[in-house]
Amino acid sequence: MLNLLRKLIPERSPLRLTYHKISAMIAAIWYGSPAKKMRIVGITGTSGKSSTVEILYQLLHSKETPCGALSSIQIHVGEKTLPNVSLRTTFRPWLTQKLLRQMYKAGCTQVVIEVSSHALDQNRLWGIPFDTAILTNIFDNEHLDYHENFKDYVETKKKLFTQINRSTRKGSVPKTIIVNAEAEYAEDFLKCAADKSVTFSRPNNADFEVADIGYLAQGSQLVIKEQDERYPIETPLLGALNAENTLAAIAAARTHDVSIKDITKRLKAMPSIPGRLESIQEGQPFTVLVDHSYKPSALEAVLTTLKKLTKGRVIIVWGGAGGRAQTNWEASARIIDDLADEFILTTDDPYEEDPKEIARIIGEQLTKKKEGSGLFKIDDRFEAIRYALFSAQPEDIILIAGRGIEVTQTIGKKKITFDDREISREILRSISTWELPNA
8 A cells, every 4th residue: 555655646746745754753753852962963965975974983983972873884873883784875764763762872972874865855854953964075967866957956965054054053062064175066055054164175275185195905095184284094995085085074073073193093993884895805816896886976986096006907897777867877888988997797786677778778888898808798697796706817806886785686576685795705715726827
């Protein structure tokens, strides 16, 4: 019955939006509005939201100042961490309020929440007075299947910022806006009323800048510029996009009065982020990385970084997911054609769409790669990953992209257990020797 109603009533109909708002109001009241008793950071943007949540959690959390966090990757309730098996960017109101209540009872004084445009439009975050709003970036014409156009998408994202100064105040906690100075429409976001407005960029006359990026064997070394001060930091995260995410988190941590010394120490010690350029190591003499990137901008940033890191080839295993705009498949394909040395075109989550049709559309965008020469079409994702791993040479980098931490693959109406990370480990462990040809 519920599924039938969802089909009959459009997502953005006043009836559906009213239902979401009433649900959020009741949930907040039922759980005692825990967000009013903690300092809340909301992070939105097209890309990098979940990574920034994870980084900022590491910077804010300590035994003295416990922190909670909600992202599409993980749930942190103080010291306790759970995987987000739903993969939902922003939870429905009842679960969000329940988790916030658990965080408050666990002693958390601050919480970081990943905020989607859908959640903002549907009022799912009603009853959560945000104290800090962060914009990582905005581009790609993302979610135009939901939003009428890019302008509507931008205006929806801005709701997090326009509402912040009107939300409940918590003593002396300032209402703060943190914006990527290089983002499209950055000035519009910065015009929103707040006690503090902070900018970050790589570099662009911002309050916080990445002055330099150096790549290490396992991570990056950054030089951060904060006004007139410069300080080096090490992080296990790779790439310019992660440098930007790290910078956003540093800017937020500094507004929370976290010292540079603590920031430096916590970044160096932080674990890698699951499914975000996650390294898979089973003793092989080449690099295997599993990453969530599926958007054109994210793929371009990752592939550009990986080209700088290897003397060997960059091999990508990727396939367009169903339910995405065809223009995104096409743009991603052109980027892969330009930046990857070898492209293994396979199946992601086609859902109800024909995976062969998705592959055909992607293949039509390739001008530098031909079947058997830089391009290999292998529909079965397991076989595609296995082919990549068996054909790799020392110093190659294999990027298995698009799914990250997802543990099921949806083909038509059928769901199968499939985790790129576990599949890769299984195949790597099955290979008895790494005395590869031409090694």
